[in-house]
Amino acid sequence: MFLVEELPSTSEEGDMNHIVESSNGKELANSEGSSDMEPHVGMEFESEEAAKLFYDAYATRLGFIMRVDAFRRSMRDGKVVWRRLVCNKEGFRKLRPRRSENRKPRAVTREGCKAMIVVKKEKTGKWLVTRFVKEHNHQLVAIPSNGRRSVLLSQTPDEKDAKIRELTAELHRERKRSAAYQEQLIMVLRDMEEHSNHLSRNVDDIVQSLREIESSR
Incomplete structure (x- = not known):
């Protein structure tokens, strides 16, 4: 059973020496030397991070920026078991009313691109490519290898704004x-104080009663 989470997430760039395997378990190449390969359904990776690194290198070679998109968690242990990696031009930006006429409109960074790769964790622990969409609906611009940006830095301004709004909303919920x-x-302290005053009055009444009894004797 899976718990679907559609919030975008980020990942730090990790070790480049993961092994990439085919669906039959045969070793193909390590992710450091596999940038010339093209993803395909059935391709296996040793880990989710290896899949991210591979697709990020593939994206850099082709000339687009990868974005870590939706994921699903196992309802059994809460671990991520399904991940979608997309082009940073996936989807469309939500139109919001401009707060000021003097503000310049933001550049269009989302163009509804469908390019993606979907990986799923198998019972063996390997991550299997279950879907691959190659075509982009925009021009690709190759990025030099020495100018390769990490997954963490590949977010667009819109995505960073969305993350800030998400964290602000979370902070507001925590404050509430x-x-x-x-x-x-x-309320608990008030109840405790009232209870303490009630006990004090009862003790005073008992002491007064004892004094009256003692006086009558």
């Missing part, structure tokens, strides 16, 4: 939650 906890704590 903290305020609710604080209110509950105040």
